[in-house]
Amino acid sequence: MASKPPAGDPVQDAPQVEAPQHVAAGLPAIGHTLKIARQQMGVARTARTLLKVNQKDGFDCPGCAWPEGDKRHVAEFCENGAKAVAEEATLRRVTPDFFAAHPVADLASRSGYWLGQQGRITQPVYLPEGADRYEAVTWERACEIVAEELTALSSPDEALFYTSGRTSNEAAFLLQLFAREFGTNNLPDCSNMCHESSGSALTETLGVGKGSVSLEDLHQADLIIIAGQNPGTNHPRMLSALEKAKQSGAKIISVNPLPEAGLERFKNPQTPQGILQGTALTDLFLQIRIGGDQALFRLLNKLVIEADGGVDEDFVREHTHGYAAFATAAAETDWDETLTATGLDRRDIERALGMILASRRTIACWAMGLTQHKHSVVSIKEIVNLLLLRGSIGRPGAGVCPVRGHSNVQGDRTMGIFERPAPAFLDALEKEFGFAPPRQHGLDVVRSIRALRDGEAKVFFAMGGNFVAATPDTEVTEAAVRRARLTVHVSTKLNRSHAVTGARALILPTLGRTDKDVQGSGRQFVTVEDSMGMVHASRGNLPPASPHLLSEPAIVARMARAVLGPGSGTPWEDFEHDYATIRDRISRVVPGFEDFNTRIARPGGFTLPHAPRDERRFPTATGKANFTAAPVEHPELPEGRLLLQTLRSHDQYNTTIYGLDDRYRGIRGGRRVVLVNPEDAAELGFADGDYADLVGEWKDGVERRAPGFRVVHYPTARGCAAAYYPETNVLVPLDATADTSNTPASKSVVVRLEQSPSA
Ligand SMILES: Nc1nc2c(c(=O)[nH]1)N[C@H]1C(S)=C(S)[C@@H](COP(=O)(O)OP(=O)(O)OC[C@H]3O[C@@H](n4cnc5c(=O)[nH]c(N)nc54)[C@H](O)[C@@H]3O)O[C@H]1N2
Ligand SMILES: Nc1nc2c(c(=O)[nH]1)N[C@H]1C(S)=C(S)[C@@H](COP(=O)(O)OP(=O)(O)OC[C@H]3O[C@@H](n4cnc5c(=O)[nH]c(N)nc54)[C@H](O)[C@@H]3O)O[C@H]1N2
Numbered sequence: 001m002a003s004k005p006p007a008g009d010p011v012q013d014a015p016q017v018e019a020p021q022h023v024a025a026g027l028p029a030i031g032h033t034l035k036i037a038r039q040q041m042g043v044a045r046t047a048r049t050l051l052k053v054n055q056k057d058g059f060d061c062p063g064c065a066w067p068e069g070d071k072r073h074v075a076e077f078c079e080n081g082a083k084a085v086a087e088e089a090t091l092r093r094v095t096p097d098f099f100a101a102h103p104v105a106d107l108a109s110r111s112g113y114w115l116g117q118q119g120r121i122t123q124p125v126y127l128p129e130g131a132d133r134y135e136a137v138t139w140e141r142a143c144e145i146v147a148e149e150l151t152a153l154s155s156p157d158e159a160l161f162y163t164s165g166r167t168s169n170e171a172a173f174l175l176q177l178f179a180r181e182f183g184t185n186n187l188p189d190c191s192n193m194c195h196e197s198s199g200s201a202l203t204e205t206l207g208v209g210k211g212s213v214s215l216e217d218l219h220q221a222d223l224i225i226i227a228g229q230n231p232g233t234n235h236p237r238m239l240s241a242l243e244k245a246k247q248s249g250a251k252i253i254s255v256n257p258l259p260e261a262g263l264e265r266f267k268n269p270q271t272p273q274g275i276l277q278g279t280a281l282t283d284l285f286l287q288i289r290i291g292g293d294q295a296l297f298r299l300l301n302k303l304v305i306e307a308d309g310g311v312d313e314d315f316v317r318e319h320t321h322g323y324a325a326f327a328t329a330a331a332e333t334d335w336d337e338t339l340t341a342t343g344l345d346r347r348d349i350e351r352a353l354g355m356i357l358a359s360r361r362t363i364a365c366w367a368m369g370l371t372q373h374k375h376s377v378v379s380i381k382e383i384v385n386l387l388l389l390r391g392s393i394g395r396p397g398a399g400v401c402p403v404r405g406h407s408n409v410q411g412d413r414t415m416g417i418f419e420r421p422a423p424a425f426l427d428a429l430e431k432e433f434g435f436a437p438p439r440q441h442g443l444d445v446v447r448s449i450r451a452l453r454d455g456e457a458k459v460f461f462a463m464g465g466n467f468v469a470a471t472p473d474t475e476v477t478e479a480a481v482r483r484a485r486l487t488v489h490v491s492t493k494l495n496r497s498h499a500v501t502g503a504r505a506l507i508l509p510t511l512g513r514t515d516k517d518v519q520g521s522g523r524q525f526v527t528v529e530d531s532m533g534m535v536h537a538s539r540g541n542l543p544p545a546s547p548h549l550l551s552e553p554a555i556v557a558r559m560a561r562a563v564l565g566p567g568s569g570t571p572w573e574d575f576e577h578d579y580a581t582i583r584d585r586i587s588r589v590v591p592g593f594e595d596f597n598t599r600i601a602r603p604g605g606f607t608l609p610h611a612p613r614d615e616r617r618f619p620t621a622t623g624k625a626n627f628t629a630a631p632v633e634h635p636e637l638p639e640g641r642l643l644l645q646t647l648r649s650h651d652q653y654n655t656t657i658y659g660l661d662d663r664y665r666g667i668r669g670g671r672r673v674v675l676v677n678p679e680d681a682a683e684l685g686f687a688d689g690d691y692a693d694l695v696g697e698w699k700d701g702v703e704r705r706a707p708g709f710r711v712v713h714y715p716t717a718r719g720c721a722a723a724y725y726p727e728t729n730v731l732v733p734l735d736a737t738a739d740t741s742n743t744p745a746s747k748s749v750v751v752r753l754e755q756s757p758s759a
């Protein structure tokens, strides 16, 4: 990446800095929402669209996976959900003329922000081998091209089928079916970079890799611990749930290296008193060092065990396994080591302990601040240990709450988008469809990149997402993808991945959540599963961006017919004609979806079963909830270095950049900023406003450099720094991943700052 904006790019990255805010939402949020929405959609479309967000007869917000309550507001969306909708429902268009005017090399020189601002793609386009630009192509020809390359492979395992988490249940089910009928489990997905660590930790300890709480549980909790999450930006509707919990007496502990405005005070724009006064949310802020969470919770667990009546002995005896070994390991925990690992004050840890012991119903919420480290899985397991000690699982108002990102990332997994499917799932697929699915595990995201790099994978197909920008080690990854024979992207909007292509490339434009979807049997809806296991319908209501768009299920169905040919016994045509026929199949393959079509007709949908939550049953290897006692780790930080986390600004959705501001953090007009504690900055010789190159340090000795970042003095924990993703993915080594889950460790990158020539 260049330190200056690429030539011809109108975007100027010139960050201006003011003091961070201490309040989230309120009236400024409403003003900002309407401004962005009107720019993209105009006034009439803005009203028509935003009033349908998250209504029972409307579409599921493509923003995040936070659930909706049963009682809905007229405007059931948040500032950032509205931006996500505006981004999709924009009136701007990318036509074949656009591609004629912009060769691939030109697209590759543009920023992700610029690409996204060009609008919705209107027609399928094809980049022939050796050509310098995409050209219009018919759907038939596009499917033939995919078939040519897939059938030419020497093994089905040379193909990769990536999924991003916006895909509906129906499309996801078809995609995994197609991939497995074709013969591979290579189904990497964004979850591999996101909550995979949560899934790994929860499956082993509780037997179900999903959260165990509902919205009502949050409202009833005595104590909510929020670790490694910035809900004010990334799950704004969660703030209303936290407000409600506070009003019923809940306490909140926030564990974060950064003070995040959304966790300090929330001004609910839905109520008059909310707009005026707001509610203070966090009672205790533990400003932890990056990666200190496992150490913190291990010490708290030791103190809980030592406290009188700290352990829920009935629960531990009846429902858990491994307590004795865990208690022995916890007893060895040392205060000094914990204080070093966490950077916290002894008094603050004692206050946290007091709050934990005073709570009968504790919920732990977390997101990427916990999942994207080398020791993420063991850190999350340590939080599970705490809840088990306190009996806070399978009790109203208590449980685990990994807060998911993409609006259907959890549903995609439920539908079988997983490179390591359970044998029972494959058995059910085999029984229903009468072919033998491959049994050997496929490749996750990081392994897929290695396979492309090493020439072992040759066709890359993406159902949504922005693979090269979202994944680590940008230079390595881009070079790897360029080695492919064919890259195919099913997309709504342009992004960097369309400019980094294999020898041949296709862009297949698709309907989004907001678009009306009409097939042979009439108007269709799709279904999604939120972060709390609620499944419900989503119906778009806008005329599609162009008459040439196909829905995601239609694209997979047509591609499958072209690739698998008449030999496939699967009724792909019926699936495209009527999505209810897909749901029929899902109801017979996926547990919890019995009578899917009948139950989805109920307004608001239904909740999937969850054994630990519903009946304190733990389908683990031991048949009990498992205590685990991994050795405590925390990142090593050499002298003169900083531990960099790569995170989201308020004006982005992953790799989609809505604007160049990060309002709550006081940053405007630019994204190339690095937030550094003033004392660290002074020690390293950087004043606020200096420019620095971020240089990654990793044991492979390769220099990874992200040039030209404005240093911002910011109250983050000592030794820590923060900068936005995806710009900083150049710094994340491909091999730096979490143990067990293999998630890129993009929240703990060791860097040094070098004076930047672009100062
Ligand atoms: N508007 C908007 N909404 C989104 C998204 C978006 O980009 N924009 N993305 C969606 C997706 S896919 C996801 S996964 C979620 C992401 O939601 P978040 O996980 O909230 O996103 P991040 O910006 O990565 O923020 C990580 C938080 O963890 C903290 N943190 C970093 N390291 C540590 C650590 O070692 N310990 C602790 N305790 N905290 C740490 C950071 O300071 C930050 O507050 O949001 C979803 N919703
Ligand atoms: N350094 C660093 N890297 C990270 C992270 C981090 O915190 N730090 N976070 C990771 C996380 S949590 C995640 S989830 C991944 C995200 O990785 P991805 O899911 O791959 O990335 P997105 O930016 O969400 O994808 C945006 C693109 O999706 C397409 N799109 C949008 N809506 C639709 C739709 O309805 N259908 C289809 N077919 N396409 C659509 C558009 O073309 C858009 O450009 O990034 C990961 N990468």
Ligand SMILES: [Mo]
Pocket (backbone or CB within 6 Å): 190, 193, 194, 195, 404, 405, 406
């Ligand atoms: Mo995510």
